[in-house]
Amino acid sequence: MKQDYYEILGVDKGASTAEIKKAYRKMAIKYHPDKNPGDTEAENMFKKAAEAYEVLSNADKRAKYDQFGHSAFDGSGGFGGGNMNMDDIFSQFGDIFGSAFGGGGFGGGFGGGFGGGRGRVKGGNLRIRVKLTLEEVALGVEKKVKVRRKIQADGVTYKTCSTCNGTGQVTRITNTILGRMQTASTCNTCSGAGQMIDKKPGNADPQGMVIKEETVAIKIPAGVVDGMQLKVSGKGNEAPGNGIPGDLIVAIEEKEHESLKREGDNLHFDLYINIAEAVLGTSKEIDTVNGKVRIKLEEGIQSGKILRLRGKGVPSINGYGSGDLLVHVNVWTPKTLNKEQKEFFEKMVDDENFIPKPEKSEKSFFEKVKDMFS
Template identity: 60%
Template sequence: MAKRDYYDILGVSKTASDDELKKAYRKMAIKFHPDKNPDNPEAEDKFKEAAEAYEILSNADKRAQYDRFGHDGMRAGAGGQGGGMNMDDIFSQFGDIFGGGGGGSPFESFFGGGGGRGGRQRKGSNLRIKLKLTLVEIADGVEKKIKVNRLVSASGVTFKTCTTCGGSGQQKKVVNTMLGQMVSASTCSTCHGSGKTIDQRPPGVDSTGLEMKEEIIPIKIPAGVAEGMQLSMSGKGNMAPGGGIAGDLLIVIEEKEHEELKRDGNNVLFDLYISFTDAALGTSIEVPTIDGKVRIKIDPGTQSGKILRLRGKGIKDLNGYGKGDQLIHLNVWTPKKLTSEERDMLEKLSKSDNMMPKPEKGEKGFFEKVKEFF
């Protein structure tokens, strides 16, 4: 089943500001929160759907990616974006939306800091790297092994129960309201919701129990990715203190320029220059493609500006809809310098009626020919 548009889910326009997005999501989260709609799978689905939409649109990079590629761009790569959020991911957003961070947010006051789920798990920060790919690697996809320095849980660290919250991850207090006394719960300011604090740690380990280590991470890049596209590997970012949820590894694609070929969507373009004699007499010539050199035939009487198509010699579509083509633009090269002998020969040829330009009746112009290919 096709996913709904993220803007439609939140009920905002594509030009909505950050404040408008936040306000719309807050309204949806309160309306469909599981604690307010117990045993209601439909409400829970809408709750998750709204959280996913806000997670993408509230991030400038992800929003730009979504605006450009839609849902296909979000799910590209290992881990993907969208459809992978769990309740811990969703509740980790509430500090931004409802003013959390241990200060007794309005949302926590209404719903007990996540509905009595034992405190909100912390999430590690995301890591972002750039990955340069050649046109050949982009054409058919490629597997890479990348080096990443990330924070991981250090060995030799011991924990103890947080004395502030007693291991619950929440601090509770009685609040007087117009409806009487109510218990307000907020994330513990000491352990930040994990329910544990560090007891002992070895030298070189930071105060959160994490240390920096280099890891080799394999990643499969799908065919058809484009410059600026962002892929995501869930859980491959920095780990969270106290055994929380690891962040994501975000991979931003950069395209290396090919020496001879140019990319145009899923098609590949190549400018081929041939001599006047080859154009007039015809010839065969090797041209580069993504898969290596191939020999093509130039028919006698070929005109400058003609476009040849090599079907299936382009780039695989990101969504699996076949491959693009290679388009070869033929250019008849005019020599800038001539020998006296060459000049004499050309002057004799110029007097021939056959050398005068005579466009065939109904022949299409260059731009009309180009349009036929797109």
């Protein structure tokens, strides 16, 4: 089981964004690879801290994590702890460290020294929407989608940027009343990559990129909800040179089911029966996400009765089992009767067996509604 993100950073669940950032910076400096060369355990802690910060520093991701736990990001690529790329960490969070390791941020690749090197440019993210049936939501599914993404064209070569000499930064010295001040900013010529295109084929754009259609397999875990976003790392647009590919953001859209209504992990089914079936009892076939099942209705069943089929709902995305299927029994009253039928019911109006006699154990309509919402 993966370690809790709050526990990794040593903060409470109610911690502010500033407190989370401070805790991450402290851990990142403690386990930084420059301070712990060759220490695998320290490297793993460094990655864990970055993974936790990546989620908890983002309001949307933090809300999903608080609600669904680690399962909110299962199958989404994500950082994934031990599979996290060190260059991703320094590219995204290098500013967190400030001047703790010589100033100027980080870059240049893991293991090559991080003081003042050039950063790696990250490609743009792509976004798609995937529609799922209720059955696919309940069972989990792998979807193959076609994505048009930018990739580096064959035959592209690069040379060192003449403006920043490959550092990715431009340093400026300004004279002020307090003395000479030095500032560094991202190179506008190469956008911080430290490289410029030397040669490129005719079909490539000014950055040496071409558009290619690619089929991407997306593993969607059971129990996702409408509006949830999954991330497939590295399947967005590539970046020029030795950059980091962007991500593919997958927005989940749940299709409406013909007979089942979803409420969290529970499902609701409206079952209509006629008066004769209610009086005599019957069996009925109903829909579930795993196919049809037959249920038995007892004699004298009342309209409004709710039958609970445990475990026949949607699996919890947190792995806490499955919800239930609630079958709402509705006795259908006929609107037109023939002469014979009408005479029969006229005789039954004052019959003792037709006089309403609700049992004390039976809940009223308002009590049932209250139970549903509590």
